[in-house]
Amino acid sequence: MFIADTHSDTLWALGVRHIPLQELMITPDRLKDGGVSMQTFALWTGPKGNRGDVAAIVQGELAARPVFEQAGIRQVDDPSEVKEGENTFLLSVEGGEVFESGISTVEEYRALGVAMAALLWNNENAIGYPAKGGSTQGLTVYGVQVVKEMQRVGMAVDTSHLNEAGFYDIFAKTNLPPMASHSCCKALCGHSRNLTDDQLKLLIRDGGYVGINFYPFFLNDGGQATVETVAEHIDHVCQLGGASIVGFGSDFDGIEETPAGLENAAKVPALLDCLRKRGYSEDAIAAIAGENLRAYFRRIRG
């Protein structure tokens, strides 16, 4: 089965925070034990946004890749490249600060193999405004240009952390569906980072994608979550008609707490078992585990 995860902060944890590998939620062994076929590693621009040293942070993250490459986990550029039984990783960006110095930076990051990029993290930047803080302003003029350039070069536009007005601008002003790499359902947990049913319905209507985040405080208002709670969010997207656009966006190594029973990448099979117990067919589980993401990339890259 092809299993994909669309967000983790493992390169930040390894390359910037210098956390020992054995303390991480994602390690080469855990990816192999969990049967994770394609793990997305984010190049996060850091907590200070464009007030931080973004270039140095990204270089530190890129320099951590050999920990996985030397364990036989190669970088891929598209989920269609991943062979059965293989463990690979895909690069993403989390923070459009890397695109602030000019539109040509989008192609530069694309050339590095960056396949998806979150327009921002929790700081406002030249592209738009975060969900955190509640701004009602949409994307900037430059932000719309960046989104269109990303779509032109085949880089998935990731709306996780983006505010609602910016999210709706992508649908109103550009031509390809975005994704949300690590977001949950606001109908089940009221956190500002979560997606409303109206947002989810747009992703469903236009063939976008959502990877459900494993962070307990995005899953449950009290922060009480088990692997079952993750399955409930997946169920909710399916009930809205999104069985073909939902998957996993763990946020491993970027979260300090995890759901009981889903503590690290080796536990992903427990989530598949939850879906089985809920009556999902093997085909439906394979879709959620990774085939939906493959189909999304076919839609945006043609």
Ligand SMILES: [Zn+2]
């Ligand atoms: Zn994030």
